[in-house]
Amino acid sequence: MTSMKTIVLNADKEWKSAFSNLIAGIILLVFLLISSFSAFSQVTVPHKEFSKNKDMVVLNDQPWNIEAQAHILDDKITPTSCMFIRNNGKMPEGLDASTWTLTIDGESVVKTKTYTLAELKSKFKHYTYQLTLECGGNGRKEFDPPAKGNQWDVGAVHCASWTGVRLKDVLADAGVKSDAVYIGYHAVDEHLSGDKNKEVISRGCPISKAMENETLLAFSLNGEAIPMSYGYPLRLVVGGWPASVSGKWVNGISIRNKVHDGAKMTGDSYKVPCNPVAPGEKVKEEDMCIIESMPVKSLITFPKTGLMIDKGRSLTIRGHAWAGDVEVAKMEYSIDYGATWKTCTLEKPVNRLAWQHFSALVNFPSSGYYEVWAKATDVNGISQPMVLPGWNPKGYLNNACHRIAVKVN
Amino acid sequence: MATEEEFKALLKQTHRFLNLMYAMILITIGTMVTYVNNPDFFDLSSEQMIVEVPIPAEEDRDRIENGIHVRTGFIDAEGMYIVIANCTNCHSAKLVTQNRMTAERWNETIKWMQETQNLWDLGENQEIIVNYLVTNYPPRKAGSRRANLTEIEWYEAKD
Numbered sequence: 061m062t063s064m065k066t067i068v069l070n071a072d073k074e075w076k077s078a079f080s081n082l083i084a085g086i087i088l089l090v091f092l093l094i095s096s097f098s099a100f101s102q103v104t105v106p107h108k109e110f111s112k113n114k115d116m117v118v119l120n121d122q123p124w125n126i127e128a129q130a131h132i133l134d135d136k137i138t139p140t141s142c143m144f145i146r147n148n149g150k151m152p153e154g155l156d157a158s159t160w161t162l163t164i165d166g167e168s169v170v171k172t173k174t175y176t177l178a179e180l181k182s183k184f185k186h187y188t189y190q191l192t193l194e195c196g197g198n199g200r201k202e203f204d205p206p207a208k209g210n211q212w213d214v215g216a217v218h219c220a221s222w223t224g225v226r227l228k229d230v231l232a233d234a235g236v237k238s239d240a241v242y243i244g245y246h247a248v249d250e251h252l253s254g255d256k257n258k259e260v261i262s263r264g265c266p267i268s269k270a271m272e273n274e275t276l277l278a279f280s281l282n283g284e285a286i287p288m289s290y291g292y293p294l295r296l297v298v299g300g301w302p303a304s305v306s307g308k309w310v311n312g313i314s315i316r317n318k319v320h321d322g323a324k325m326t327g328d329s330y331k332v333p334c335n336p337v338a339p340g341e342k343v344k345e346e347d348m349c350i351i352e353s354m355p356v357k358s359l360i361t362f363p364k365t366g367l368m369i370d371k372g373r374s375l376t377i378r379g380h381a382w383a384g385d386v387e388v389a390k391m392e393y394s395i396d397y398g399a400t401w402k403t404c405t406l407e408k409p410v411n412r413l414a415w416q417h418f419s420a421l422v423n424f425p426s427s428g429y430y431e432v433w434a435k436a437t438d439v440n441g442i443s444q445p446m447v448l449p450g451w452n453p454k455g456y457l458n459n460a461c462h463r464i465a466v467k468v469n
Numbered sequence: 470m471a472t473e474e475e476f477k478a479l480l481k482q483t484h485r486f487l488n489l490m491y492a493m494i495l496i497t498i499g500t501m502v503t504y505v506n507n508p509d510f511f512d513l514s515s516e517q518m519i520v521e522v523p524i525p526a527e528e529d530r531d532r533i534e535n536g537i538h539v540r541t542g543f544i545d546a547e548g549m550y551i552v553i554a555n556c557t558n559c560h561s562a563k564l565v566t567q568n569r570m571t572a573e574r575w576n577e578t579i580k581w582m583q584e585t586q587n588l589w590d591l592g593e594n595q596e597i598i599v600n601y602l603v604t605n606y607p608p609r610k611a612g613s614r615r616a617n618l619t620e621i622e623w624y625e626a627k628d
Contacts, residue, residue, distance in 0.1 A: 122561035202616070206608060208578055211567045252559040253587035327585070365618070369626040431618065447614035465621045 113141045119210045123147035123252060124289065128215035130462065131364035133380070136410075136417055137190060138218035140282050145289050146195050146216065148324065149249040149260030152309050157285070157293035162230075162277065166244075166314035170235025177293055180277065183233070184225035189274050190414035191299030192219045192382040193306055194354050196330050199458025202448055205340045207455025214359060214462060219380065219415040222297045224278030227313070228271040236267070236315055243270040244320030245296050245307035262322025263330065265298055265305050265352075267315070274299050274413050277310070299413030300384040302330055302351050302456075325350070332452040339451035348453075353384030356444055357459040358391065358418070358436040365464035371427045375466065378419040381406065383438035390437040391418040395430050398446050404434075424468045433463040542566060548601035551594050559586065569608045575599045 115132045119125045126145040133142060160177040175183070195216035200207055231243070244264035251258040269275065276297045279286065286292045291308030298305040304324065314320065324330060331348035358381035369375060381388040391404040404420040424430055437443040444461045531550075532539045541562035543549050556565055570578065576599060582588035591598060 118563075119567065120561050120563045122557075122559075122564075204614075206569050208568050208570060208574070210564070251587075255587050258587070363626075364624075366621045366623045367626055368623050373626070460615065463618065465618050467623060 111141055113139075116142065116144075117213070117215065119212065123149060124151065125210045127212055128218070129364075130214050130359050130361055130379075130464075132361075133215065133218070133359060134361040134378070136380075137282065138220045140220065140284075140287060140290070143218040143220060143290065144195065144216045146210075146303060147249070147289075148304075149251050151289060152248050152250065153288070155248070155288070155292060155309065157279075160293050161311060162294060163312045164230065164234035164315065165312065167317040168237040168240035168315040170237060173234040175230070177279065180225055180230065180294075181279065184229045186223055187226060187273070187276065188221060188223040189276065189299070189411050190219055190221050190409075191274060191276075191297055192217065192413060192415045193297070193299065193303040194357070194382070196302030196304060196351050196354075196456045197454070199460065200455035202458055202460065203339075203451060203455040204448075205451075207453060209455060216303075217357075217359070217382075219382070221282050222276055222278040222295075223280040223283070224276035224295075224297065226273060227275045227277055227296065228273070230277060231270065231313070231315065234315075237317075239317045240267045240315050241318055242266055242316040242320045244314045244316055244322045244325070245310045246312035246314065246322070247307050247309040248311055249309055259323040261304060261307070261324045262320070263304050263307065263325050264314075264316070264320040264322065265301060269298065269301065269352075274411070300353055300382075302354060304330055319350070328454055330456070331454070332456055333450075336450045337452070341451075343453055351456060353386070354382075355449070355457055355459040356383040356388060356436050356438040356442055357381070357462075358388070358434050358444065359462050360432060360434050360464050363464065363466075367464070368467045368469055369424075371424075371468050375422045375424070376419060377404075377422055377432055377434075377464075378417065379434060379462075380415040380417055381434075381436035382415040383436065383442075385413070387439050388416050388436045389439045389441075391416075392435045392437075393420055393422065394433045394435070395422060395424065397431065398433065398435075401435065424466070427468045430466045430468060431463045432466055433461045435461050544605040546601060546605050548597040551597050552601050555589075555591060555594060555598060559588075565602070566606060569606055570602070571608060572599050572603050575602050 112126065113128070113132050115129050116126050117129065119127060124145055124147050128142050128144055135142070157177055161174050162177070162180060163172065163174040165172040195212060197207075197209055198212045198216035199214060200209060201211035201213055227243075242264055244262055246259065246262055249260045250256070251260050264270075265275075278291075278295050278297045279293060281287070281290055286295055291306075291310070294310050296305070296307040296310050296313070319325070328343075328345065328348050330351050332351055333343045334347055334349040337343055358379060360377055360379040362378045363375070367375070377393065381391050387409060388406065391406040392401040393404055394401045402420065404418040407417045409416050418434075422432060433446065435444050435446070444459050446461050448458060448460050530540050533545045536545050537543070538545055538549060538553070541553055541557060543552060543562055543566065552565070553562070556562070576595070579588065579591065579595060579599075583590070
C-alpha cells in the first residue's frame with residue numbers, strides 16, 4: 061500500500077509539470093503569433109475598400125494613393141471603381157454613421173452647434189450634383205526639375221455624382237458672423253507618424269466658395285453610401301478646387317475670421333509662387349499663394365493611347381474638359397503638334413462645376429505615326445498650354461494638353 | 470506490477486488528452502489570426518471584387534531577387550537596410566523610390582519630415598541614406614518642356 065501511494069504521488073507531480081510546461085508553451089505561442097501579426101499588419105490592406113478597376117495604378121501603398129488612367133475615365137459619370145484615391149494620413153477604420161456628428165464652430169460662428177448625421181439628413185434639403193475633383197498635383201510627374209510627392213500622371217481627376225446637403229444651409233443654421241473670412245474642415249484620419257495630436261490635413265476655402273450652391277456636405281456617392289476611402293460617412297465636396305479642399309471623414313467645420321491655418325494650409329502645401337519663377341528656383345514661404353480654382357484642362361478618354369488603325373479609316377475621339385469655377389467654351393484637337401487645330405463638339409455641363417464631354421471625328425491624311433492633342437479653352441479665353449505651364453516647387457497645376465499616340469497603317 | 474501498468478495507462482491517457490488540447494488551442498489561435506488578418510475569409514456572401522490588392526504571403530522579409538529587395542522594392546546597395554529602417558516606418562518605400570532628388574533636396578526633405586512629420590534625428594545615418602538615394606535614384610533628365618511619349622502599348626483597332 062505504501063509503494064502504491066508513492067507511485068500515485070509521483071504521477072501527480074508528473075501531471076503538474078506537464079501542465080505547467082503546456083501553459084508556458086501556450087503563452088510563448090500566443091506571444092509569437094501576436095508579434096508576427098503586428099509585423100504583418102503594416103502590409104495588410106484594408107479589404108472591401110479596394111474594389112478598383114484593374115487599370116488603376118497604385119502610386120503609394122502607405123498611405124494609399126491610387127490613380128486612374130485616361131482610358132478608364134471614359135464614362136460621363138465616373139464610376140467609383142475608377143476614382144483616384146489620395147490619402148495624406150492613415151485611412152480611418154470602423155467609423156459609425158449612426159453616431160456620427162458634425163460640429164460647426166470657429167471665431168465667426170454665432171453659436172457652436174453639433175448635428176448628428178441623421179439631423180443633417182432630416183433637417184436640410186438634399187441636392188445631387190456631378191462635381192469635378194482634381195488633385196492639385198495631378199500631372200506632377202512631368203515637372204523638371206522633379207517635384208517631390210506622389211508622381212501623379214493624368215488620372216487624379218474624377219467627376220462623380222455626390223448627394224448631400226448644402227454647406228451654406230448648415231452654416232446659416234448655426235449662424236455666420238459678418239467677419240467670417242474662411243472655413244476649415246476637421247476630420248478623423250490619423251497622422252502617418254501615429255501622433256494623435258497631429259491633424260493630418262485640415263484645409264478649407266474662402267466663405268464665398270463655401271456659400272456656393274454646389275458646395276456640399278455629402279453622404280452619398282454615385283447613389284450609394286460613400287465608401288471609406290472616399291470619406292465615409294461625411295465628406296465636404298468643393299467642386300473645381302484642388303480635391304484636398306474636399307475633406308474626407310469630416311466631423312467639424314470651423315468658420316474662421318482669418319484664412320484657415322490648419323494642417324496643409326500653411327507652409328508650401330497646395331501653394332504656388334504668387335509670381336512666376338524659373339524652373340528649380342527657391343521660393344520664400346511668403347511668396348507662395350494658396351491654389352484656388354483649378355485651371356482649364358481636358359483628357360482624351362477614347363481611344364486608349366497606342367491605337368493602330370487602317371489607312372482611310374476615320375477615328376472618333378472623345379473625352380472631358382473642365383475649368384475649375386468656370387465653364388469650358390471651346391474644345392479643339394490637333395494631329396500636327398499644334399500647327400493646325402480643328403474644333404470638337406462640346407456639350408454643356410450637366411450642372412455647374414461638372415466636366416463637359418467632347419467628341420470629334422478625326423481623319424488622318426496618310427499612314428504613319430500621329431499624336432492627337434486636345435486643347436480646351438475656358439470662357440475667359442484661357443487655353444491649356446501645349447508645353448508645361450510654369451514650374452513650381454511642389455509640382456501643382458500641370459494642365460498641359462493631353463495627347464495620345466495613333467499609328468495609321 | 471498491476472499498479473505500474475495502471476500508472477503507464479494513466480500516463481498514456483494524459484498524454485493523449487494533452488495532445489488534443491494542444492491541437493484545439495492551435496486551431497483556435499489559427500482561426501483568430503486568420504480573422505484578424507482577413508475578416509473577409511469567413512464572409513461567405515461574395516462581395517463584388519474587380520481586383521484584389523494582393524496580400525503578401527509570409528516570406529523572408531529580406532529576400533533579394535535580381536538585385537531588388539523584394540518586400541520594399543529598394544535596389545540592393547550599400548545603405549539599403551539603414552534606408553529601410555529609417556524611411557519605411559511612416560510611409561511606403563514607393564514614396565521614396567518614385568522621387569528623384571539631389572542630395573540638397575533630400576536633406577531639405579529630411580529636415581521637413583523632422584519639423585513636421587515626427588521624423589527622428591538620423592545622426593550619422595543621414596549621410597548614408599542620402600548617398601544611397603542619390604546613387605540609386607538619381608534625378609532623371611527630362612530635357613524639354615514635354616518629353617516624347619514612351620512605352621506605348623500598340624494595339625489593333627477592332628470593329
